[in-house]
Amino acid sequence: MRSSPIRTGSYASLVVTVALLAQGDLKAQSGTATTHLMITAELQSSISLVFNNSPSVGSPGFCPLSNAGTNNVGLDLGAASYTGGDTLSCVNWAQLTGNYYQVSSAFEVVVTAANTNSPSYQLAAEISTAPPANVIWLVNNTTLTNTGFTTLDAADSYGTPVTKTLQVQVRRGVAAQTLSETITFQATAN
């Protein structure tokens, strides 16, 4: 889904109500007929959210997003194991205490606002499904769940890229499998 100034994110940004009412003297006068067209529009405040690649994209810790610049992107974290690192050089891989390994990659979130006095926005995220046991999905070290949005930031500034790092922690004993999640980020105007 591509974003534009009008089609902002998944939120309809502009609701326009147009009332077309003929106004005028319904009595016909000889040779002339005068009418007026009244148009009413209701402007609504709106905000949008898009994901962008980091300026450091391609270097370790900054994998490229597919469909970057939109609010629906993809992020390939490659194939990794507890013992062998990750197949992608752009992924940060590390062994953690507790027999976990972690892969991570950072990107930018940009929220813009129009027609609002909102000074800032709150950013939250959630994952789509419960991960397998001993698999943890995090953003900036905050664990995400599929039971509700978890607040990441209380007051971010509009128009300023915010770097977020997606992390996946996998315990040593987790069987080989593909781990996928759809992570929904939500910006709410303050």
Add this chain to the structure above:
Amino acid sequence: MKVHDIVRSLRWLALVPALLFPLSARGQLTASGTINATLINRNGIALVFNSDPSGVSLGGGGSSAASLNFGTIAAYGTLSSGVTRTNVGTSSFTVQTFFDIEVTQGGLNSNSYTLSARLAAAAPTGLGYGVDGVTLTTTAQNIQTNGTYNTNVQHSLSLVVSTAAPGAGGPTVGSPLTTTLNFTATSN
């Protein structure tokens, strides 16, 4: 009431929703986006060499490609720290040291591993290598069949040196003698 008066009244009714339901009363201002992320979790097994407190210090310790230097050895005389002479016979003498192997695994339903070793190439003339008492050849042989993951396991490396003279079945004297040993850990 005239018709145009009725129309004029209806015209203002179009504005009623906007007046009665300002934005704040119709819900929070939000925007959302999604990231579809995928990670393929693979299984794997890894082996690293570590220095043992009782042995010589390894070069490249903590990696899977380390080096072990016995230093200068002889049937008699001083040996390097961490090297001991375990046997001096009429035809050979043996020096020994220790090193550690740590094997880790992830994603495998395995509680132990089997360790095997072999010479990468035939040993130099007059030298024989052994690990944990197993004499090595260029064919892999099991050293351990129940290795424990994620811990350093001590192994002994012995070097049997012929006391024969160079050219008469004994090893070359006065120059480094290098041999590569290959170790393999297989999950049980």
